[in-house]
Amino acid sequence: MKKDGIHFSSFILHPSPFRLRRIREWGRTARALLACAVLIWVSGCAPARAPAPVPVPGQPKPYRVGKTWYQPIPDAKGFNQRGIASWYGKDFHGRKTSSGEIYDMYAITAAHKTLPLGTYVRVRNLNNGKQIDVRINDRGPFVTGRIIDLSYTCARQLEIVGPGTAPVEVTALGMAAGISNGRQTYVQMDYEKGTFTFQVGAFIEKANAERLKAKLSQSFQNAHIVTYFDGRNNFFRVRVGRCTTLSQAVEYEQILKDRGYETTMIVAE
Secondary structure, eight states: OEETTEEHHHHHHSOOHHHHHHHHHHHHHHHHHHHHHHHHHHHHHSOOOOOOOOOOTTSOOOEEETTEEEOOOSOOTTOEEEEEEEEEOTTTTTSBOTTSOBOOTTSSEEEOSSSOTTOEEEEEETTTOOEEEEEEEEOOOOSTTEEEEEEHHHHHHTTOTTTSOEEEEEEEEEEEEEEETTEEEEEOOOTTEEEEEEEEEEESSHHHHHHHHHHHHTTSSOOEEEEEEOSSOEEEEEEEEEEEEHHHHHHHHHHHHHTTOTTOEEEEO
């Protein structure tokens, strides 16, 4: 077959170098367009990641595990919950918990997603009526349907080790208040009342902390420096102000932020 004096078969089977270059360019362009189309399609089909919740002044900061955000509650007063308990042991023994403690599978502790760390709770096995008072020092469990992760010792006392899980009731007792007549006593913390101050900055160089303290002293009362050692370095924390209620502290924190100290955070003394 001839077209314009050129054999069509020669055009296909024996293209010139110029035509070969054009064919390669068309191929690269087609592959690029296909890749873009696939990327757009995948992006459109992918589930949207849940936005981070907005932190509430004076409230515990939310945290994320996987794609799920959790909001710890400010206090455990009146807390009661029913659901499935599980336990964790050797795989986590010796690791650091969310509270900073080292996990001990033989201690009387547990993990909860939202209760304040340090809270004592009474866990009752609804299958056999056995109960134990435990301290929350970790976060979890992050398995759908489970509400508390017990240490091995707690699970053994409640007879949960064998089956692995059991329905339980969790009732908050409060924070440890000391021993009375040989028994642990608890107190419900009132987070609305107390002594609050405000951390505006933290520095490794003390001179920088001194400069910020001097600047704050011109407009605010109780500007001071607190030294903190993290095991490797000394940090000089610059704090200012003092309030006796959380509602006052929230207002004071906003004043500092409006003045340009955007990283200010409330500290309970």
